[in-house]
Amino acid sequence: MIRVLLADDQELVRAGFRMILETQADIEVVGDAGDGVEAVAATRRLQPDVVLMDIRMPYLDGLQATRQIMAAGSASRVLILTTFDLDEYVYQALTAGASGFLLKNAPPEQLIGAVRVVADGDGLLSPSITRRVIEQFTRLPPPGGTDALEGLTDRERQVLKLVARGLSNAEIAAELFVSDATVKSHVAHLLAKLQLRDRVQAVVLAYESGLVRPGIK
Secondary structure: OEEEEEOOOHHHHHHHHHHOOOOOOEEEEEEEEOOOOHHHHHHHHHHOOOEEEEOOOOOHHHHHHHHHHHOOOOOEEEEEEEEEEHHHHHHHHHHHHEEEEEEEEHHHHHHHHHHHHHOOOOEEEEOOHHHHHHHHHHHOOOOOHHHOOOOOOOOHHHHHHHHHHHOOOHHHHHHOOOOHHHHOOOOOOOOHHOOOOOOOHHHHHHHHOOOOOEEEE
């Protein structure tokens, strides 16, 4: 059972999300929060698998709440709720430790799918949105800025580049002429070596380290 906490300052939004999620046999909404302070406290108390976190909330916004949840070492994963005109906040949320983001006007099946993906330990990557956000808001480091990737093998670096382009395991496997299982193993190893929670953090680091440059494949 996937345990979900809803954090949004609009009661009708929370009610709508609850109604959608509770139609699924494998998802349980264990609580909700109307602001960031409540979200942090509820996450600590309930230990949900996934926190659906709105960005703009009173007292403590979703970015600060996410940072506090991550700093506390919580195993809960944060899925940020946003709109197209809040891209700059999305990037900050990803660097704060969020496992992905979802547009607030996404259809119900996308909401359900996003919760399952994040709960399964993967980051929610959308090549059309995530990469655009990262490319727009990551400052280019000076040459030789890949020290953060020290310890990765050449193949792991190659896989990381493809992950940063938004490719799935199956697409990476096809690109490298290897099996899906081999790609999954490479991804798991590089995440462990870099001490990252998921693929989204790997994408952020790939850009910030200079391994991948915006607009360059």
